[in-house]
Amino acid sequence: MIRNAELFERACRTIPGGVNSPVRAFRSVGGTPPFIERAAGPYTWDADKKQYIDYVGSWGPAILGHAHPEVIRAVQEAAVNGLSFGAPTEAEIELAEMLVHRLPSIEQVRLVSSGTEATMSAIRLARGYTGRAKIIKFEGCYHGHADSLLVKAGSGLLTFGNPTSAGVPPEFTSHTLVLDYNDIAGVEAAFKQYGDEIACVIVEPVAGNMNLVQPVTGFLQALRDQCTRHGAVLIFDEVMTGFRVGPQGVQGRTGIVPDLTTLAKVIGGGMPIGAFGGRRDIMAHIAPLGGVYQAGTLSGNPVAVAAGLTTLRLLAEPGFYEKLEAQTGKLVQGLRAAAASAGVPFSADHVGGMFGLYFRDTVPTTLAEVSASDTAAFNKFFHAALVRGVSFAPSAFEAGFVSIAHDDDVIARTVAIAGEAFAELNP
């Protein structure tokens, strides 16, 4: 860890906290984050040449494994033709067509450069379309770092104990109603009180920013029903779950159709991209057609689009999601068994290529249950795995990600290492 430690110290001099995104800083688990030099398949290597089996996957995009040769080639080929034009391209039409073709709820789509841009644009659009101000979000869900969404949020805000960000005037969030995830009665009560003032509900249809929390039976349907009844827009934030939990995201798994969907991560194959799309009559309100303004110098960036197109093509290969789900299932099963034989209270869950690890006896369905898990045990386990060469997300409040490159051997080695890490908890 010599070179890593030097780099971290150097980074901290010029970059706040030494990182360009807070969740990378190991703030809750302690210690020095590895500085990554390169990555390939299921592995990353740090500045001290140490290899890790990686379950962060760049926080979701690396579904094919890192540096997939075909994606790298597509990026190289696109780059020689110019990095950015600020003008339309044929490739961006292809990506839009592919998204519209693959996700039946999306009739039109606009490309942006990040998940944050996608969610903040979708909310502005929902407000412009309905002429209403209030939005509903759920505690522990994270929808990027736009002002109105930084209330009781998940991800780094939850991890570091400041779920509502400073720097956001209360007036900016006075229209944000925050409800409990999976609380159907709470949703019905909010619509009963404010029904004709609610522009939209935005939800992670499988939550991945408060660890992994699945929707209980009826929750997403209740959101759909209430939005339909009261003329509000239902936004599925599938930035994390899109093309990750299945070929059509959570909407494909559940059959529940949102009005708008936000995407990012996997659709850029590791390059910066985001997208929001949905019903044509709603999308028609965006400039230059309508009065809701939304724009971006790098939107539809040709290099990012090339990476995204190639990634999405590879995901369409027969059996891809069956294999991804099977590998993730093997990991979760193996970890459960390893914890049981070490006598550590532990549970785990997965949806497609996303998983949650919980230092408690049962899989949680609420943020309160996630928060009541043994985070000290998680931190100890995390470091015991990391020193042995397995890199999980550095927080008890984040989901993990498996790629198609995590083959049986990689999973078996992970489970063996996890067994040693669990044993450290119960010496």
Ligand SMILES: NCC(=O)CCC(=O)O
């Ligand atoms: N759950 C965390 C993310 O998905 C985003 C990563 C970041 O904030 O850097």
